[in-house]
Amino acid sequence: MTLSNYLLEVEQLSKSFKYFDFGPVNLKAETGTVIALVGENGSGKSTFFHLILSLLKPDKGTVTCFGQNMHENRSLLENIGYAGNNLYEVYGHLPIKRIAKLVRHWYPQWDDAKYKKMIDKYQINEKERYQNCSTGTKKKIQFIFAMVHSPKLLLLDEPFSGVDIISKRYMKGELLEFMEHPDHTIIISTHQQEEISSLCDIIWLMNRGRIIAEVEKDEINERWRRVWINKLPDMIKQHQLVIDFDEESPSLVTDNFLELEKLLVQENLTYSHQYRLELDEILAYMMEKGR
Numbered sequence: 001m002t003l004s005n006y007l008l009e010v011e012q013l014s015k016s017f018k019y020f021d022f023g024p025v026n027l028k029a030e031t032g033t034v035i036a037l038v039g040e041n042g043s044g045k046s047t048f049f050h051l052i053l054s055l056l057k058p059d060k061g062t063v064t065c066f067g068q069n070m071h072e073n074r075s076l077l078e079n080i081g082y083a084g085n086n087l088y089e090v091y092g093h094l095p096i097k098r099i100a101k102l103v104r105h106w107y108p109q110w111d112d113a114k115y116k117k118m119i120d121k122y123q124i125n126e127k128e129r130y131q132n133c134s135t136g137t138k139k140k141i142q143f144i145f146a147m148v149h150s151p152k153l154l155l156l157d158e159p160f161s162g163v164d165i166i167s168k169r170y171m172k173g174e175l176l177e178f179m180e181h182p183d184h185t186i187i188i189s190t191h192q193q194e195e196i197s198s199l200c201d202i203i204w205l206m207n208r209g210r211i212i213a214e215v216e217k218d219e220i221n222e223r224w225r226r227v228w229i230n231k232l233p234d235m236i237k238q239h240q241l242v243i244d245f246d247e248e249s250p251s252l253v254t255d256n257f258l259e260l261e262k263l264l265v266q267e268n269l270t271y272s273h274q275y276r277l278e279l280d281e282i283l284a285y286m287m288e289k290g291r
């Protein structure tokens, strides 16, 4: 794969706070993918977005976006749409209409017609002060501001949290439409299995400021299974292919079903049935392991 296939490259990125160390993180985001950034509360997801966007200065490391160094080239931000919590708080006393005027100056490609259409679609009252808006409404405003300048990369920090069912449906539709363009990429932090399942291809798992796994969603869905077997000898319980087991109703969880099948044949064991795990069960197992 050539370098140009990567829209975003993060190398040795790190930042230390009083009670938290982020990184070093090394990652590459391929153009045309939707990546879920998943991790426990306080694992560093928002910090990661802030470091990518240079809202925070890293202690070490580089962020290369569209082939150029982000920290040296602020104009790269024009091609990035960010929906996160703390960007507009400083303008909270202003009505949304005034904030939109400010944001419009940041982005030469701001599309007024698209903005008006979205404000209408999401039923935003532009006269309302941002700080007085409900949690879900703030999320929708952040989403609109992220979308209206036609970015190539979207960084979405829990974009659906607190958003009503109808708006969530509209937002998902817009994201799927956004991804119809082959040059577009999304990184989305979320705690919701349904959002990962319906939107994402890749999952980056974060724990205590580090990436503990980079996996393809379809691949882990295929590999992880719960399997009921005739007996559970110690050798199986202790095997590296076995992530968890239940002695009462002899069954086990594996992260590699194909290899497990071979092992069972080898050990003269049989399984009666098996099923795929829910994505959040898999992610919980992976996160627990990475703790």
Ligand SMILES: Nc1ncnc2c1ncn2[C@@H]1O[C@H](COP(=O)(O)OP(=O)(O)OP(=O)(O)O)[C@@H](O)[C@H]1O
Residues within 6 Å of the ligand: 017, 018, 019, 020, 039, 040, 041, 042, 043, 044, 045, 046, 047, 048
């Ligand atoms: N400006 C700051 N000053 C000091 N510490 C900070 C600052 N920003 C982030 N941190 C530290 O980084 C940690 C990770 O926070 P972050 O918001 O990135 O987590 P998160 O994964 O997005 O969490 P959540 O899922 O709850 O939104 C915090 O617990 C805090 O210790």
